Amino acid sequence: GENVEQHPSTLSVQEGDSAVIKCTYSDSASNYFPWYKQELGKRPQLIIDIRSNVGEKKDQRIAVTLNKTAKHFSLHITETQPEDSAVYFCSLNQAGTALIFGKGTTLSVSS
């Protein structure tokens, strides 16, 4: 089945710095790539997503890039703030199927 590799597993940055998390996948049929943020004790929340016909998408301080040829996609957070501290999961699927998740990245933003 599909496999999603996510790196790094932990990331520590200073407030105001940028953070980048990268995921690679194997199944070229995957066409939907959402990112979820999970705060301690909470459910995963969708923060941004991208579809296979788009190379980049931005929403304020968050952006996602997709390289279908190389089979990788990345989450970029600029001007990080302490409230960005959480676990971030990349995921993917094909239309109408369940999401498969990466192992997660614990982001710590220190002020």
Add this chain to the structure above:
Amino acid sequence: SAVISQKPSRDICQRGTSLTIQCQVDSQVTMMFWYRQQPGQSLTLIATANQGSEATYESGFVIDKFPISRPNLTFSTLTVSNMSPEDSSIYLCSVISGSTDTQYFGPGTRLTVL
């Protein structure tokens, strides 16, 4: 987005017993799924809950251990049977709603097995 509720929110159970978790959605949804999140880990898909037919299980999960029902388009249950401490996890219901691929998650059920 769909509003998803789960009951119970948490439970502490004894080894060998079973627990049924309920998932209720405020609107009809096309797809419902059950995930497990072990402590400090990622989300692992248990099964797809199919309305009116048997659930589709992922590798490593079987119906005898995790029976699932989905009697209609807004409700599903997951039973964790003959529990052992290794079943201690958060169990999350998830749905795809409407015409988009967006997948939403319920608040989860935190299960501790002693």
